[in-house]
Amino acid sequence: MTQADPADPFGTAALRDGTLLAWRSSPTRLREDTATESDLVRAGYRDRVLTELAQNAADAATRAGITGAMRVWLGDDGLHVANTGSPLDGPGVQALTALRASAKTGGVGRFGVGFTAVLAVSDDIGIRSRTGSIRFSAERTRAVLREHDLTPPRSGVPVLRLAWPTAEPPVSGFDTEIVLRLRPDVDARALLDGFRAEAAELLLELPALGSITIGxxxxxxxxxxxxxxxxxxxxxxxxxxxxxxxxxxxxxxxxxxxxxxxxxxxxxxxxxxxxxxxxxxxxxxxxxxxxxxxxxxxxxxxxxxxxxxxxxxxxxxxxxxxxxxxxxxxxxxxxxxxxxxxxxxxxxxTHPWLPAAAGGDDLVPERATALDGLTDELAEALADVVPGLVAPALCGPRYASLLAAVDVHRIGPARVAELLAGLDRDPQWWRRLYDALEPLVVDAVVAEELASIPVPLSDGRLVTGPRTTVLGADLGVDGPLVLPWVRLVHPDAAHPLLARLGAGTVTAVDLLSDPALFAAVEDVDPDDDEAAAELADTVLRLAGHVPVGSLPRDLGALLLPDVDGELVPADELLLPDAPLADVLVDESPFGTVDSKVIDRYGVDALRAVGVGWGFTVLRAELPTGPDHDLPDEGQWWETVDTDPDTLVAVRDLDLVDETRWARALTLLAADPDTADALADRDGYTAWWLRTYAVLDGQPLGRLRAPDDTTFEGLLDPCPHPDADRLRACLASPVVDSTALAALLLDRLADPDRDPAPAVVAAAHGALAAAYASGVLDVAALDLPDAVRSIAGTVVDAADALVLDRPWLAAVVPAERIVMGTTATAGALAELLDLPLASDTVSAEPTGPGRATEWSREPQAVLAAATTGVPLPRGPLTVHDRLVVSCSGAVTGEREVAWWVDRSGTTHCTPAGFAAAVASGGAGS
Structure with missing residues (x-):
C-alpha cells in the first residue's frame, strides 16, 4: 500500500494529473466540464451557498454522531464557514473534484455537485480540515492549462476540477473550515445578511445542526x-x-x-x-x-x-x-x-383526531357530524341523540370549509328535529334541550326547520310540533294537568322557544274558557263518578288561580258532589254558611257542596266555577241579545239602545225573598264585584233592582237618594244604610222612564203629599223635558183628575192653566197655575192635556202711557245691569199706574206692574221694570 504524502494527504497531485490527462486527451471534455460547472452555478445551485454548506456540515455532524455547530464570518481574506463533525477525507476530496459524483452513502444529500454553489461568490476556495486542507483556484487552473498547452474556454475554467494541498488548519474549535475569497463584485455584508435570514430555517430543516452563528x-x-x-x-x-x-x-x-x-x-x-x-x-x-x-x-x-x-x-x-x-x-x-x-x-x-363534543374520544372526520351553532349545552343534550358530534368550538361558519374538506357531515336544525322524533325523555330533559336550541333560532328559516320538534304534553303524550300546543302562562298549578280538550305543554318542559316556534300562550282563564272544555263538561256522565272527579280535579286546580267571576257561566255545569254525595252542577251549589243562603227564598234550588271538596281545592276555586257564596256576577263580552238566562232579561234589552261591549250582571236576583231585601242589598253593596254592577244605571242589575227589589213595601225605583232633594216630598228617601252605593238603583233626578213619570203625576195629585212649590216646578219641568225628548210612552200614562198648582194645592184639572207667559201670573191666581218653566210650557200642557194660559186669558191696558225706548229709561238700564241680563228691545210704554181689562178664563180689571199687549208692546210701571227686564220684555 502506497504511503500517503504528508504534504498532500489526499493525493491531489494524482487527481490533477488524471484530470489533465483527460482534458488533453479530449479537449471537448474540458469544455463540457466548464459548461457543466457553469450551468450548476447559474441554475440548480443559484442562491444556495449557505444551504449547501449547511447540508455538508449536517452530514459531517451525523457521521460523527454529534450535534453539529456552524459558524460564518467575514475575515480579511474572505468569507469563512466552519463546522464541527467528521473532517475532510480522501473520498470526499475525490467527490469534490469529480463534479458529477458524491462520496456520501447517506445523509441529507447524495450528490457532491452541491458544493458548486460556492462558485456563485468565489473563484478561490479553501477547505481547511484537521485531516488536511485543499484549495481550488480559477487563476491557478488557468496557469496549469497554459503550462499544458490547453486553451481555456472563453466562458471560463472549471474551478472545482483541480485541487491543490495547503497547510492552513481550520479555526480552533471546528473540524472543517471553508474560506471563500469573494469576487470583487460580491457585496459581503449583503451576503451575510442573507445568510442570517436563512439560518433559522436551516436549523429546522437539518436537525443534525444545533447552532449556526452568522457574524x-x-x-x-x-x-x-x-x-x-x-x-x-x-x-x-x-x-x-x-x-x-x-x-x-x-x-x-x-x-x-x-x-x-x-x-x-x-x-x-x-x-x-x-x-x-x-x-x-x-x-x-x-x-x-x-x-x-x-x-x-x-x-x-x-x-x-x-x-x-x-x-x-x-x-x-x-x-x-x-x-x-x-x-x-x-x-x-x-x-x-x-x-x-x-x-x-x-x-x-380516515383517522381519529377531530375533537368530539363533551370531551369524548377523538372522531374520524368522515364519520363525524357538525351542527351549525352547536353549543356546549346543546352538545350535552344531544350527546346520545346525534352520534359523532364535533366539538362546539368548531361548528361555527369559520371552520365550515375546513370540516367540509375532511368530509365531516354537516346537519342543521331540521335534521335534529328528525332525530328527536319519538324520543322518550322526561320533560326536564326537553326543557334543557329547548334552552340549548334557543340561540340557534335567529330567523324565520331556522324556526321553520324546527317546526316538527317533539313537545311533551302535560297529560304525558308526546306530539310533533309546537304549533298545535299551548303554553300555560303563570297557571300556578303544581304538577302536570290532564287536559283532554287542549294540548298543554308539560309545565316542566315549558320554554319561551316553543312560543317562538308557534306554540300559543294561554292563561288559566283561557283554558277554562275554552268551548272544548264546556263540551267536555256537558259530556260527562253523571253516573261516572271517576270521570267526573278527574275532570273536576283539573278544572278546580286551575280555577284556584283565577279571579272569581272571570269565567264563563258555562263552567257552572261542572259536576261536584254535594253534602249527600250526589253529583250536582257547580252553579246549583252553595258553600257552607254562604251569606247568600240567608237572603234567598226557602225553596231556592241551591244545595251545599261537600266540605271535602272545599278542603282540597279551596273556597276561591269553587267560587270561580260558580259555587255560590254571595251573589254571582255574570260577564259576557260582546253580547247580542237576551240569551244569558237572567230573570226578565228580555225586558231590560228593550231599554238598551245599542248592544253593550260587555254585559255585567248579578245573577239569581229573582230568588231573593221579598222580606229579606235589606240584607240582600247590604250583601250586594259590600262585595266589590257586585257593587260595580250596582253602579251602572243603564246596566241590567241596576235596572232589575229599580224594577223588582222592594224596601219598606216600595220598589227601589220609587225611592230617592237621601241627599237628592229634586223630588223631595214626592218620592220617599231610601232608608237603607248603603243608599249612597245604591244610587243607580234608585229613582233618577231626571225623568228617564214612563214609570217614574206616572209615579210623579200620581204623587203630584196626591193631597196627602206636601211638596214645596220649588219641587212642584222642578217635577213639572222634568216631566215636560222627558215628554219633549220622546222618553215617555204617553199612551201608557193614565192622567189623574187633579194636578198640583204652583201654590202647592191640588186643583181639579178642569180649572188649571199652564202658565206660558210670565206677565199672565199677575192676573191668574196661583191656585190655578201649573208650571215648570215657561220654556217647556207647551210640552207640559200637551202632556197634562191642560190649556195654556195665553190661549184662555186676554187683557189690554185701559189707559194711555208714555211711549219711550228701553235705553232711555234709567230704571230699565239699572235693572239690566244689576241682574246681568241684556236690555230688552222692542216698543216700550211707561205708565204711572197700569190697569188691564181681562176676559176669557179671567175677567175684570186688574192692576199690574207690567204687561205685554197683543201688538207686542211692553207696558211698564216704575215698579215693574225689574220683572219686565228679567223676563226679557215682549221677547218672553
Whole structure:
C-alpha cells in the first residue's frame, strides 16, 4: 500500500494529473466540464451557498454522531464557514473534484455537485480540515492549462476540477473550515445578511445542526418533548411544534402563548428548500427523491407516503388547535402541492383526531357530524341523540370549509328535529334541550326547520310540533294537568322557544274558557263518578288561580258532589254558611257542596266555577241579545239602545225573598264585584233592582237618594244604610222612564203629599223635558183628575192653566197655575192635556202711557245691569199706574206692574221694570 504524502494527504497531485490527462486527451471534455460547472452555478445551485454548506456540515455532524455547530464570518481574506463533525477525507476530496459524483452513502444529500454553489461568490476556495486542507483556484487552473498547452474556454475554467494541498488548519474549535475569497463584485455584508435570514430555517430543516452563528449573531435550536410525539422547537424568537411520520417531519409555527399560526404558503423541504410550492399549513421536511439540484421532485416520486402519521400529529395537539392543520380549501400551487394536499386530507379523513363534543374520544372526520351553532349545552343534550358530534368550538361558519374538506357531515336544525322524533325523555330533559336550541333560532328559516320538534304534553303524550300546543302562562298549578280538550305543554318542559316556534300562550282563564272544555263538561256522565272527579280535579286546580267571576257561566255545569254525595252542577251549589243562603227564598234550588271538596281545592276555586257564596256576577263580552238566562232579561234589552261591549250582571236576583231585601242589598253593596254592577244605571242589575227589589213595601225605583232633594216630598228617601252605593238603583233626578213619570203625576195629585212649590216646578219641568225628548210612552200614562198648582194645592184639572207667559201670573191666581218653566210650557200642557194660559186669558191696558225706548229709561238700564241680563228691545210704554181689562178664563180689571199687549208692546210701571227686564220684555 502506497504511503500517503504528508504534504498532500489526499493525493491531489494524482487527481490533477488524471484530470489533465483527460482534458488533453479530449479537449471537448474540458469544455463540457466548464459548461457543466457553469450551468450548476447559474441554475440548480443559484442562491444556495449557505444551504449547501449547511447540508455538508449536517452530514459531517451525523457521521460523527454529534450535534453539529456552524459558524460564518467575514475575515480579511474572505468569507469563512466552519463546522464541527467528521473532517475532510480522501473520498470526499475525490467527490469534490469529480463534479458529477458524491462520496456520501447517506445523509441529507447524495450528490457532491452541491458544493458548486460556492462558485456563485468565489473563484478561490479553501477547505481547511484537521485531516488536511485543499484549495481550488480559477487563476491557478488557468496557469496549469497554459503550462499544458490547453486553451481555456472563453466562458471560463472549471474551478472545482483541480485541487491543490495547503497547510492552513481550520479555526480552533471546528473540524472543517471553508474560506471563500469573494469576487470583487460580491457585496459581503449583503451576503451575510442573507445568510442570517436563512439560518433559522436551516436549523429546522437539518436537525443534525444545533447552532449556526452568522457574524456575531448565534442561533441555537432547542427541542423539548411535549408528549404524544410532539416536540417544541425554538430557534431564536421563533417556535414550532414538530410531528414526525415514517417519511416526513411537519413543523407548524406557534406563538409564545401556544397558538398555532398556520403557514399556507411555503415550499417542500427535502430536506432543504426546493422549488416545489406548497399551500399546506405546516412546514414539510420529507425524505423524497429529488432531482440532482434538489429543486424539483423526480417524476413519480411517492408523495402520498409523506402524509403518513399526519393525523396522529394533529391528534397530539391541543383540541382547540387541531383544526389549524387542515389545508385551507383552494387551488393547488403546484402539481406536487395538489398531490400532497390530497394525501394529507385523505389521512385526516380516515383517522381519529377531530375533537368530539363533551370531551369524548377523538372522531374520524368522515364519520363525524357538525351542527351549525352547536353549543356546549346543546352538545350535552344531544350527546346520545346525534352520534359523532364535533366539538362546539368548531361548528361555527369559520371552520365550515375546513370540516367540509375532511368530509365531516354537516346537519342543521331540521335534521335534529328528525332525530328527536319519538324520543322518550322526561320533560326536564326537553326543557334543557329547548334552552340549548334557543340561540340557534335567529330567523324565520331556522324556526321553520324546527317546526316538527317533539313537545311533551302535560297529560304525558308526546306530539310533533309546537304549533298545535299551548303554553300555560303563570297557571300556578303544581304538577302536570290532564287536559283532554287542549294540548298543554308539560309545565316542566315549558320554554319561551316553543312560543317562538308557534306554540300559543294561554292563561288559566283561557283554558277554562275554552268551548272544548264546556263540551267536555256537558259530556260527562253523571253516573261516572271517576270521570267526573278527574275532570273536576283539573278544572278546580286551575280555577284556584283565577279571579272569581272571570269565567264563563258555562263552567257552572261542572259536576261536584254535594253534602249527600250526589253529583250536582257547580252553579246549583252553595258553600257552607254562604251569606247568600240567608237572603234567598226557602225553596231556592241551591244545595251545599261537600266540605271535602272545599278542603282540597279551596273556597276561591269553587267560587270561580260558580259555587255560590254571595251573589254571582255574570260577564259576557260582546253580547247580542237576551240569551244569558237572567230573570226578565228580555225586558231590560228593550231599554238598551245599542248592544253593550260587555254585559255585567248579578245573577239569581229573582230568588231573593221579598222580606229579606235589606240584607240582600247590604250583601250586594259590600262585595266589590257586585257593587260595580250596582253602579251602572243603564246596566241590567241596576235596572232589575229599580224594577223588582222592594224596601219598606216600595220598589227601589220609587225611592230617592237621601241627599237628592229634586223630588223631595214626592218620592220617599231610601232608608237603607248603603243608599249612597245604591244610587243607580234608585229613582233618577231626571225623568228617564214612563214609570217614574206616572209615579210623579200620581204623587203630584196626591193631597196627602206636601211638596214645596220649588219641587212642584222642578217635577213639572222634568216631566215636560222627558215628554219633549220622546222618553215617555204617553199612551201608557193614565192622567189623574187633579194636578198640583204652583201654590202647592191640588186643583181639579178642569180649572188649571199652564202658565206660558210670565206677565199672565199677575192676573191668574196661583191656585190655578201649573208650571215648570215657561220654556217647556207647551210640552207640559200637551202632556197634562191642560190649556195654556195665553190661549184662555186676554187683557189690554185701559189707559194711555208714555211711549219711550228701553235705553232711555234709567230704571230699565239699572235693572239690566244689576241682574246681568241684556236690555230688552222692542216698543216700550211707561205708565204711572197700569190697569188691564181681562176676559176669557179671567175677567175684570186688574192692576199690574207690567204687561205685554197683543201688538207686542211692553207696558211698564216704575215698579215693574225689574220683572219686565228679567223676563226679557215682549221677547218672553
Amino acid at each position: 456575531d449573531d448565534e442561533l441555537t435550536r432547542t427541542r423539548t418533548d411535549l408528549g404524544g410525539g410532539v416536540h417544541e422547537i425554538v430557534v431564536g424568537e421563533h417556535r414550532w411544534w414538530e410531528g414526525e411520520g415514517p417519511h416526513a417531519r411537519w413543523l407548524v409555527p406557534v406563538t409564545a402563548a401556544g397558538e398555532i399560526t398556520p403557514l399556507g404558503d411555503d415550499v417542500l423541504r427535502a430536506p432543504t428548500r426546493s422549488d416545489e410550492e406548497l399551500s399546506l399549513p405546516v412546514l414539510v421536511v420529507a425524505d423524497v427523491p429529488m432531482q440532482p439540484d434538489r429543486r424539483r421532485l423526480l417524476p413519480g416520486a411517492p408523495l402520498d407516503r409523506i402524509a403518513e402519521g399526519y393525523a396522529r400529529f394533529a391528534a397530539a395537539l391541543p383540541a382547540d388547535q387541531r383544526i389549524a392543520l387542515v389545508p385551507v380549501p383552494g387551488f393547488a400551487r403546484s402539481e406536487a402541492d395538489g398531490l400532497l394536499r390530497e394525501a394529507v386530507l385523505a389521512e385526516l379523513r
